[in-house]
Amino acid sequence: MKNEIILKRKFEVLNPEYKNRLNKALERQFFMKLIGFEIVEVEPGYVVGELNIEEKHLQQHDFLHGGLMATCLDIVMGFSAFTLLPVDKAVVTADINISYYHPGDGIKLIARGWVDKPGSKLYFCEGEIRVLNQRGEELLTNKAKSIMCVIDVPPSKII
Numbered sequence: 582m583k584n585e586i587i588l589k590r591k592f593e594v595l596n597p598e599y600k601n602r603l604n605k606a607l608e609r610q611f612f613m614k615l616i617g618f619e620i621v622e623v624e625p626g627y628v629v630g631e632l633n634i635e636e637k638h639l640q641q642h643d644f645l646h647g648g649l650m651a652t653c654l655d656i657v658m659g660f661s662a663f664t665l666l667p668v669d670k671a672v673v674t675a676d677i678n679i680s681y682y683h684p685g686d687g688i689k690l691i692a693r694g695w696v697d698k699p700g701s702k703l704y705f706c707e708g709e710i711r712v713l714n715q716r717g718e719e720l721l722t723n724k725a726k727s728i729m730c731v732i733d734v735p736p737s738k739i740i
Contacts, residue, residue: 592626592699595667599625602668603660605740610656618653618692620660626696628660634688634712645685645722650710654679654725657694658706662729665699668739672704672729679725687712691719697726704729 596602600623607613607620616638622629630653632638640646655674662672694708706727711719 590626590696592665592696594625594665598668599623599664599666602740603663606660606663609740612652613656616649616652618656618690620657623660623664625664626661626699628657628664628694630657630692630694632690632692634685634690638690642684643686645690645712647679647681650681650685650690650723651677651679651725653690653692654694654708654710654723655727657692658708658725658727659694659729661694661696661706661708662699662704665696665704666731669734669736670731671734672731674727675703675730676728677725678727679723681723683712683720683722685710685712685722687714687720689713700731702731704731 618630618632620630638645638649659672690712692710696704697707698705708725710723712722713719
């Protein structure tokens with residue numbers, strides 16, 4: 582379920598090769614690979630990721646671990662900002678706030694992140710998680726806001 586209002590926003594893309602750059606960055610996302618989270622959609626200022634829920638993702642009551650949900654939101658919000666940056670810039674999380682509406686209980690986690698307001702030093706981002714159950718229904722489990730801080734990338738680290 583795409584949020585059409587979000588996708589209609591037009592952002593200035595400072596790197597026309599942003600998708601290739603993002604794919605190169607994903608190669609070095611080792612923790613993301615460890616948990617099995619994958620980016621499945623990328624548009625300027627908008628990223629979607631998915632995770633097939635396994636037992637290793639659950640806490641003691643068989644719900645998705647809150648830290649896992651926070652990680653997935655951090656990834657999609659950060660990469661939504663990353664899509665708008667020139668090649669010599671990156672972002673790191675300066676602040677993140679996550680609300681947990683429902684326990685995560687289902688077969689797939691779908692995380693969406695988007696840029697709400699870009700800036701020269703700070704990007705204000707939002708995100709949400711919906712969990713898909715066995716009947717194919719999505720339940721909104723989380724909403725989040727973050728502030729991403731733009732940093733310089735040393736020439737030897739540019740991807």
